[in-house]
């Protein structure tokens with residue numbers, strides 16, 4: 001956790017060369033000095049004849065918040081599943097926190113946290129118990145367990161609700177609990193698949209705040225996927241727009257916007273590269289998921 | 299923080315190595331998974347009582363009637379004595395065999411993804427599930443014992459006998475829940491899973507010695523019942539649980555067969571488990 005922080009000075013020096021990124025870079029610990037937290041090389045995944053992720057090559061700077069944007073079915077979740085070792089790639093390779101996701105899967109798992117697209121906290125347990133089980137599963141030493149659990153709960157603003165059944169939590173609280181659960185073992189890379197879907201604007205902002213705070217305190221690298229351009233614009237240091245399994249554009253939100261036009265918003269950038277508005281469509285799976293989320297929360 | 303920088307990938311495993319450390323880790327992970335289940339049971343004990351309904355019906359209605367009719371020769375034993383272990387085994391197994399549905403739930407919700415992204419051994423996750431099912435089964439034993447006492451079944455109430463019964467039940471629940479987990483990994487949808495569960499339970503029950511002795515079966519049925527793990531479960535329970543009960547197959551063979559089946563199933567399940575999310 002400390003490794004990244006020592007290079008703040010360097011990172012600031014470098015960021016002066018690129019004024020656009022300066023605002024974000026100030027909060028970002030390491031820069032080019034550190035090896036990338038995530039690297040993919042021609043990462044590809046097929047399901048039958050469908051190519052869900054097509055020859056994806058990406059590099060995510062350590063300590064940054066990186067956004068994967070794309071319409072439904074673009075391959076965002078599939079990419080995250082490969083990076084988190086849940087799904088073997090059909091071709092290509094990837095390194096996460098320095099380890100190969102196929103050959104060193106167990107090492108990768110030790111070093112990452114993951115908040116799935118679906119709600120993943122166990123509703124039949126309390127918030128505290130959810131964390132306790134995972135602390136044990138990750139082998140957090142007994143002496144540190146309680147302290148870490150309460151630290152995580154505090155960081156996510158859930159101390160008061162710790163002993164409530166998660167079933168009774170609001171959507172925003174569940175998300176924050178899941179983030180707490182995902183960082184209990186102090187991962188160096190955190191994956192969040194649409195962490196704010198189905199949340200109201202206030203809860204959504206709360207999640208952003210907590211993610212920023214987490215990054216500030218621990219220097220963790222965060223990769224999120226999202227449908228919300230506003231979210232990406234505000235939260236991410238860098239974004240990749242993914243379309244049909246391929247990267248259509250990568251860069252800082254500022255740079256991407258500037259490249260499309262003087263007054264362009266990230267929405268415009270998205271339309272420019274994917275030829276469709278983010279709002280259109282919405283697959284059956286998507287609808288199913290949102291409903292399920294609602295049912296789970298209701 | 300970044301293993302790439304200090305080039306230490308994999309060193310963890312080697313330095314932390316040693317089989318003993320790995321085994322300890324494995325056991326801790328199994329217990330963590332089982333603890334989640336135990337805590338859930340504590341939050342919702344009602345569930346246990348709804349499960350008392352089936353064994354009650356079998357023992358009170360079927361058992362009482364059949365022992366009046368004396369249609370099934372069970373030697374020295376009364377039919378109710380003969381049947382009580384069978385009903386215990388049945389109630390344990392019927393619950394265990396639907397255990398896999400919880401995997402499908404967890405998959406649909408994303409809980410399973412979280413477990414699989416943890417560095418826990420896949421085998422430990424699967425064993426943890428088996429132990430969880432075992433825990434649930436123990437509560438069944440409690441219910442069937444109470445019922446049996448009320449009906450005047452001649453239970454062996456020595457400590458050794460009871461421990462033996464609990465152990466046997468634990469094993470039985472582990473076997474059938476792991477089998478169920480394998481099925482869940484393969485079929486993936488709730489509907490198909492329930493279909494298969496329903497198709498399997500009755501044949502399993504009737505092709506076993508749960509409510510009639512092996513000696514009464516036609517040849518073909520006896521053959522089938524010998525490849526049915528439930529038979530060995532019932533056979534062991536009959537010897538351990540009731541006064542005058544004897545193992546028709548033999549207690550040693552009963553446990554050996556069950557242990558072997560469990561090991562094989564656990565291996566298959568650990569192999570299939572990671573694919574359940576895709």
Ligand SMILES: Nc1ncnc2c1ncn2[C@@H]1O[C@H](COP(=O)(O)OP(=O)(O)OP(=O)(O)O)[C@@H](O)[C@H]1O
Pocket residue numbers: 047050052070071072073074075076077078079117283286576
């Ligand atoms: N297990 C699977 N079997 C077959 N096809 C799959 C599977 N998982 C994903 N796909 C397909 O791969 C494509 C990419 O899916 P993915 O879930 O990665 O998209 P996404 O970008 O996360 O979309 P969303 O915004 O809806 O979450 C989709 O067309 C999807 O139908």
Ligand SMILES: [Mg+2]
Pocket residue numbers: 076077078117193
């Ligand atoms: Mg997705």
